[in-house]
Amino acid sequence: MSNNQKISNVVDKFIFLTALWIAIFVGIIFAISLLRCFNYKYKKSKTRYRNKSASKLPFIEMPNVYHIGSLISGNVNFYPRGHITNWNYEFGLFSVSLEPERWRHQVAGPGADIFEISLKDRDLRFLDVDAILISHREEIKDKGIEWQLIEIKTGIVTPTDRLYAALKLTYPSFTALTKRSDEEQYLQASLAIIASQDTDIDGLWWTDTLSGTMRTERGGIYQHKLTTVDQKKVSNVNNVLYKRLNHVSEILV
The missing domain is CATH 1.20.5 (Single alpha-helices involved in coiled-coils or other helix-helix interfaces)
Structure with a gap:
């Protein structure tokens, strides 16, 4: 080479x-x-x-609320409801408000007692139902369909028997409201179930009085939360100012 x-x-x-x-x-x-x-x-x-x-949702917090009702064995019935009932405004949650006397006539009765309800370590935290229905309507609808609480039939939102069963409501009972559509009630009822997965949520709160259909703003405490709250019988009601806050919750993810 x-x-x-x-x-x-x-x-x-x-x-x-x-x-x-x-x-x-x-x-x-x-x-x-x-x-x-x-x-x-x-x-x-x-x-x-x-x-x-980590999206923030609208909440209302307050140090205490009031329930007007009758005594049961020396105490108000602070135990999970063990029976089904017809559809009602709070979807089976324990009804509370800041103006209990407004609910005495034709609701609680003249002999009903007033109880102040609070928590030891923090303010009560309610999901602002009317506000979240405006800001997250489609997410609530999607989650309700995913959980099979509601379904869409010919473009109309309808409830399933699963929704009634979860809230211990009699199927297919329903309460018509003149200022709120059926769809809104079904979405809010679904939200009541969905929000129960967040342990920091004590219940739901409605600021909309529906032009007099409801007597005052009101709330509902989850039945499973009743064993954790403090309650005492009172004769006078203190003026309570609530706070509007946004808190992180993953209930709609």
Whole structure:
């Protein structure tokens, strides 16, 4: 083999190895860039999911509320309701308000006693039902369908027997309200079930008095929360100012 051929072979090998290393280097840079791109997209997607999970919902907090009712064995019945009832305004939750005397006529009766209800370690926390129905209506609807609490038939939201069973309401009882659509009631009833998964939520609160259909603003405490609250019989009602706050909750995720 001539010297020229040997030199040519060496040059060819050098060029081949150089090209190979350049290709490997470029491949590594491309792979790193690709991984960074995927990682960025994953983090961005994860951030969007986290932000969605951490969305703030409207709440109302207050130090105490009042229930007007009759004594049962020396105490108001602070135990989970063990029977079904017809559809009512609070969907089977324990009814409370800040103006109990307004509920005495034709509701509680003249002999009913007033009880002040509170928690030891914090204010009572109610989900602001009217506000959340405005701000998260579609999310409530989607979650209600996912949980099979409601369904869409010919474009109309209808309740399922699962919704009634979860709230211990008699199927298919219903209360017509002149200022609230049937769909809104079904969505709010679904929300009552959905919100029960958040242990920081004590119940629901309605600020809408429906032009007199309801006597005052009112709330409902979850039956399973009744064993954790303090209650005392009172003769006078203190003026209570509630706070409107937004809290993080994942109930609609």
